Amino acid sequence: MSKILIYLETEDGLLKRTSLEAITCARSLGGEMLGLLxxxxxxxxxxxxEYGLSNIIFNKLEDNSNNARAKAIALLAKNENADLIIFAGxxxxxxxxxxxxxxxxxxxxxxxxxxxxxxxxxxxxKAVYAAKAQIKTKILTEKQVYALRxxxxxxxxxxxxxxxxxxxxxxxxxxxxxxxITDIEKSNGKLDIxxxxxxxxxxxGLKDAKNFGLIEGLANSLGAAVGAxxxxxxxxxxxxxxxxxxxxxxxxxxxxxxxxISGAVQHLAGMSSSKVILAINKDKDAPIxxxxxxxxxxxxxxxxxxxQSQLEQ
Amino acid sequence: MKILVCISRVPDTAARISISDDGKAxxxxxxxxxxxxxxxxxxxxxxxxxxxxxxxxxxxxxGSEKSQDVLRTSLAMxxxxxxxxxxxxxxxxxxxxxxxxxxxxxxxxxxxxxxxxSIDYDSMQMQSLLGAMLDMPSVSVxxxxxxxxxxxxxxxxxxxxxxxxxxxxxxVISTQKGIYEPRYPKLPQIMKAKKKPLxxxxxxxxxxxxxxxxxxxxxSTRVGKVLSGSDSDIAEIVxxxxxxxxxx
Ligand SMILES: Cc1cc2nc3c(=O)[nH]c(=O)nc-3n(C[C@H](O)[C@H](O)[C@H](O)COP(=O)(O)OP(=O)(O)OC[C@H]3O[C@@H](n4cnc5c(N)ncnc54)[C@H](O)[C@@H]3O)c2cc1C
Ligand SMILES: Nc1ncnc2c1ncn2[C@@H]1O[C@H](COP(=O)(O)O)[C@@H](O)[C@H]1O
Numbered sequence: 001m002s003k004i005l006i007y008l009e010t011e012d013g014l015l016k017r018t019s020l021e022a023i024t025c026a027r028s029l030g031g032e033m034l035g036l037l038x039x040x041x042x043x044x045x046x047x048x049x050e051y052g053l054s055n056i057i058f059n060k061l062e063d064n065s066n067n068a069r070a071k072a073i074a075l076l077a078k079n080e081n082a083d084l085i086i087f088a089g090x091x092x093x094x095x096x097x098x099x100x101x102x103x104x105x106x107x108x109x110x111x112x113x114x115x116x117x118x119x120x121x122x123x124x125x126k127a128v129y130a131a132k133a134q135i136k137t138k139i140l141t142e143k144q145v146y147a148l149r150x151x152x153x154x155x156x157x158x159x160x161x162x163x164x165x166x167x168x169x170x171x172x173x174x175x176x177x178x179x180x181i182t183d184i185e186k187s188n189g190k191l192d193i194x195x196x197x198x199x200x201x202x203x204x205g206l207k208d209a210k211n212f213g214l215i216e217g218l219a220n221s222l223g224a225a226v227g228a229x230x231x232x233x234x235x236x237x238x239x240x241x242x243x244x245x246x247x248x249x250x251x252x253x254x255x256x257x258x259x260x261i262s263g264a265v266q267h268l269a270g271m272s273s274s275k276v277i278l279a280i281n282k283d284k285d286a287p288i289x290x291x292x293x294x295x296x297x298x299x300x301x302x303x304x305x306x307x308q309s310q311l312e313q
Numbered sequence: 314m315k316i317l318v319c320i321s322r323v324p325d326t327a328a329r330i331s332i333s334d335d336g337k338a339x340x341x342x343x344x345x346x347x348x349x350x351x352x353x354x355x356x357x358x359x360x361x362x363x364x365x366x367x368x369x370x371x372x373x374x375x376g377s378e379k380s381q382d383v384l385r386t387s388l389a390m391x392x393x394x395x396x397x398x399x400x401x402x403x404x405x406x407x408x409x410x411x412x413x414x415x416x417x418x419x420x421x422x423x424x425x426x427x428x429x430x431s432i433d434y435d436s437m438q439m440q441s442l443l444g445a446m447l448d449m450p451s452v453s454v455x456x457x458x459x460x461x462x463x464x465x466x467x468x469x470x471x472x473x474x475x476x477x478x479x480x481x482x483x484x485v486i487s488t489q490k491g492i493y494e495p496r497y498p499k500l501p502q503i504m505k506a507k508k509k510p511l512x513x514x515x516x517x518x519x520x521x522x523x524x525x526x527x528x529x530x531x532x533s534t535r536v537g538k539v540l541s542g543s544d545s546d547i548a549e550i551v552x553x554x555x556x557x558x559x560x561x
Contacts, residue, residue, distance in 0.1 A: 067450050070441070091471040095453040098406075098438035102445035107407065107522030110436050123526065128434050129339065130326050136526045179450035179480035184471075192473035198560070222561060240491060241470070246326060246432060247350065247490055255560040266326050276558045277535065278550070284539070293535045293558065294550050298542025306544065310551045311561060 002031040002083040006053065007073055009092065010037065010044040017195070018088030018148075020155035023051040025148055026086050027158060029115060029122070036076060038069045042165055052158035057168045064181040068172055070096045074103030075170040082143075084122075089147035090194070097147045107139035110147045111250075113273065122146075130246055130269035150194060151252035152273060187241055191225040198255045201227030201244055201271070205260015205281065205300055209237035214304045215259060221312050227251065227271075229261045245270035260300050263288025280304070314368035317422035318359040318392065319413055320352040322376050322383045323433045330530075337525050338403070348383045351428025353495035354488040358458060359426050360391040361493055366460070368423075369393045373416055375400045375409045381511065388506035389498035395511045401518065403525070406434075408518035410442035415517045417447055424465070425485040429454050440487035450480040456491035 004026045008019045026033050035056035037045050042058040057080070059072050073096065077085055085100060087093035089111055101108035113134075114125040123136050124146065139145075193199050200222065202215040212226070219226045228238035230245055244251055246269040256274035261267060263279070263286055271277070272291055279292040280300050289295045296303055324330065325345040333340040348356075356372065363370040372387035374380045375398040384395040398412045417425060425447075430437040437453075444451025456475075457468030460482070467478045470489055498506070538553065540546035554561045 067444065070445070091454065094437050095441060095451075098441035099445045099451065101407075102442055108438060109523060110438055126434075128528070129324065129330055130432065132330050132530065133332070133339065133528050134531045135337075135528045137523055138526060139523050141522050175448050175450060179452055179478050179484065181476050182479050183477035184474060185476070186474040190473075194472050241474075255554070255558070269326075276554070276560050278554065289537075289539055291533060291535055293538065294553060295537075295539035296542050296547065296550060297539060303542045303547065306542075306547050307551070310547055311554075 003081060004029060004031050004033050004084045004086060005073070005077045005080065005082040006033060006035050007085060007087045007093065007096070008035045008037045008045060008048065008056070009088065010039060013044040015044055015047045016088065017155060018090050018093075018150045020051055021150065021153040022086050022088045022148060023048060023053045024155050025115065025153040027052050029084075031084075034080060034082065036073060038072050045165060046163045049163040050157050050160050051155065052161055054161040054163055056163060056165050058165050059168055059170065063177045065177055065179055066092060066095050066181070067099065067179045068176045070099035071103055071172050071176040072170050074100045076168055077104050079168070079170075085145045087145070087147040089149050093147050097145055101145040104143055104145060105141065106143035106145045107141040108145040109137060109139060111149050112146050113149055113152055127273065130265050131272045132265060149250070149252060149273065193225045193227045193242060193244065193251050194249050196225035196251070197253055198222050198224035198257070199227045199244070199251055199253045199271075199274075200224045200257045200259065201229065201261060202232060202238075202259050203229035203261030204231040204235075206232070209235075212237060214301070218257070218304055218308045221308055224257075229267055258288050258292070259304065261288055262286050263291065314362060314366040314424070315420060315422045316359040316362050316368065316370040317417055317420065317425045318352070318355050318370060318372050318387065319425065319427045319439065320356065320372060320374050320383055320387060321349045321428070321431045321433070322346050322374060322380045323349045323431055326432055332528055332530065336527050336529075338528060346379070346382070348386055349428050349431045351430060351432070351488060354490060354492050355426040355428045356387055356390050356392065357493040357495040358488050360496075362424065362460060363391070363393075371396060371420060371422070373398070373413060375404065375412045375516065384511055385506050386498070388509040388511070389503045390496060391502070394509060397511060397513045398516055399513060400516045403521070404516070404518060405521040405523045406436045406438050406442060407522040408516075408520060410439060410446060411518040412516050413439070414443055414446040416514070417443070421483075423482045424460070425449075425483075427485070427487045429487050429489045440485045444485045447485070449483050449485055451485040452478050452480060453487050454489045455486045456489040458486065458492060
C-alpha cells in the first residue's frame with residue numbers, strides 16, 4: 001500500500017479549497033494519507049478531518065519562500081517514507097512541485113485532469129496542444145509527484161476523523177532561503193477567476209469597454225468573477241489578470257459563460273475544462289458553440305438583460 | 314553579465330493537429346513550428362539585461378537539427394551566440410532540464426531565463442527543475458524584473474494578485490507577458506544572424522522519468538443545446554442550467 005503525502009495550504013484560517021480537492025483525490029487513490037503544511041501557523045488545518053485526513057505534519061516556516069518549502073517537503077517526504085506527493089496545481093503548487101520532485105528523486109506530472117489505475121500503475125490524463133489533444137501518461141520512477149488542475153477534482157467530505165498535528169523540522173541550506181517573498185498584493189477584494197465557481201467572460205463582441213457593465217451586472221447577480229478574451233485585454237478594456245486562455249489563466253469553473261467571444265483555440269485552451277459552458281454569440285457558426293453545452297444565438301445586448309432578469313427570478 | 318536563455322520550438326497554436334501513426338504524438342506534416350510565444354519574452358528580457366549591464370546573451374534549445382531555425386531567430390533578435398543540444402527522441406522535461414543544466418554548468422550564467430510554459434505540453438516546470446538541479450534559487454511567472462548589484466527583484470503573477478520576490482544571483486526565472494514587449498528583428502539583423510556562432514552538442518541526459526502511453530483528440534461530450542434569443546428559449550436555457558446542469 002502506498003503512502004501519499006498531500007501538500008496543504010491555508011488562507012484566512014481555513015484550508016484552501018484546492019487543498020480539499022487534493023485530499024479528496026488522494027483518498028480516491030487509496031493508501032495511507034499524510035498531510036503536510038509548511039506555513040507560519042497551523043490554524044485551520046483541522047478542517048482536513050471532515051475530508052478523512054487525520055495525520056498532519058506541521059513544518060513551521062521561518063522564511064516565506066517557496067524554494068524553502070520545496071526542499072522541506074522533499075526532505076519530510078523522504079523522512080516519512082512517502083511514495084507519492086500530491087499538490088494542488090495553483091500558482092504556488094506549480095512553482096513548488098517540480099523543485100520538490102528533483103530533491104525527492106521523483107518523476108513529476110503537472111496539470112493532471114484524471115487518474116486511473118492499471119495493474120497497480122497510475123495513469124494520468126493531461127491536456128496538451130492548447131487542449132486540442134489529450135495524453136495518457138505515467139511516471140516511470142518509483143517515487144512520484146503530481147499537481148492537480150484546480151477545480152477538476154471536486155472536493156467531497158467523508159466520515160469525519162479526528163486530526164493529529166505533529167510538528168516536524170528539517171534543515172535547509174542557504175540556497176533554499178535565497179528567494180524570499182517580500183510583498184504580496186491582492187487584487188482589491190475581487191474574486192479571482194481561477195478560484196471562482198462561475199465565470200462570466202466578455203469578448204470583442206461587447207464593442208466597447210463601457211459595455212462591460214453588462215458583464216459585471218450578470219456576474220454580480222450570479223456571484224461570479226469577470227473574465228475576458230485577449231482581444232479585450234489587448235484593447236485595454238480589461239486587465240491582464242482577467243484574461244482567460246493560453247497566455248492568460250486556465251479556469252475550470254462549474255459554469256463558464258462566454259459572451260461575444262468567438263472561441264479561438266487559444267481562448268479554449270484556458271476554459272475548455274469548465275464543467276458547463278454557456279455561449280452567447282450572434283454568429284451561429286462561431287467555434288465557441290462547438291464546445292458549449294448551451295448556446296444562445298443572438299445579439300448579446302438584447303440577451304444579457306433578459307437572461308439576467310430570468311436568472312434573478 | 315552572462316545570460317542563458319532557453320527556448321523551445323513548438324507548433325503554431327493555430328495549427329490543426331492530427332495524431333501520428335504510433336498514436337503517441339502529433340504528426341509533423343504540414344505543421345508550422347515557431348519559437349514558443351513565452352520564450353519571446355525570455356529572449357527580450359535576456360537581450361535587455363545584456364544591453365543594460367553588458368556581457369553576453371546565449372540562446373539554447375534542446376531539440377533536433379530542425380531547431381536551428383528558432384536559434385537563428387534568437388540570434389537575429391540580439392543574442393550573441395547559440396547552442397543546440399541535439400536531443401534524443403521524445404525527451405521529457407526532466408531530461409531536457411538535465412541537458413540545459415549541463416550547458417549551464419559549463420558556461421556559469423548569472424541568470425537563466427525560460428518562458429512561463431511551453432505551449433505544446435504546458436508543463437510549466439523548467440525553471441523549478443533547473444533551480445533544483447543547479448542548486449540555484451528559482452522564481453516562476455515573472456512579469457516585472459529589476460536587477461541591481463547582484464540581486465533580482467521579481468514581480469510575479471499569483472492567484473488573485475501579485476507578489477514580489479527578491480533573490481540573489483545566480484538564479485533561474487520564468488517570464489510572463491508584461492515583462493517586456495518582444496522586438497521583431499529586421500532584415501539586416503536576420504542577415505547578420507546567419508554569421509553568428511551556433512554550437513552543436515550531444516544530449517547527456519540519463520533518460521526520461523515519464524512516458525506518454527497514448528494521445529488522442531478528445532471527442533466533445535457537451536450537450537450542445539443551442540437555441541435562439543427568444544424569451545421562451547432563454548427561459549428554457551435558464552431551466553436547463555438550474556435543473557439539468559444544476560449550476561445556478
Ligand atoms: C500566441 C497566441 C496566444 C493567444 N492567447 C490568447 C488567450 O490567452 N486568450 C484569448 O482569449 N485569446 C488569445 N489569443 C487570441 C485569439 O487568437 C483570438 O484573437 C481572441 O481570443 C479573440 O477574442 P474575441 O473572441 O473576444 O474576439 P473576436 O474573435 O473578434 O470575436 C468576437 C465575437 O463576438 C461576436 N459578436 C459580435 N457582436 C456581437 C453581438 N452584438 N452579440 C453577440 N455576439 C457578438 C462575434 O460573432 C464574434 O464571434 C492568442 C493568440 C495567439 C496568436
Ligand atoms: N527543449 C527545450 N529546449 C530549451 N528550452 C526548453 C525546452 N523545453 C522547454 N524549455 C524552456 O522551458 C520553458 C518552460 O517549459 P515547460 O516547463 O516545458 O512548460 C519554456 O518556455 C522554455 O523556455
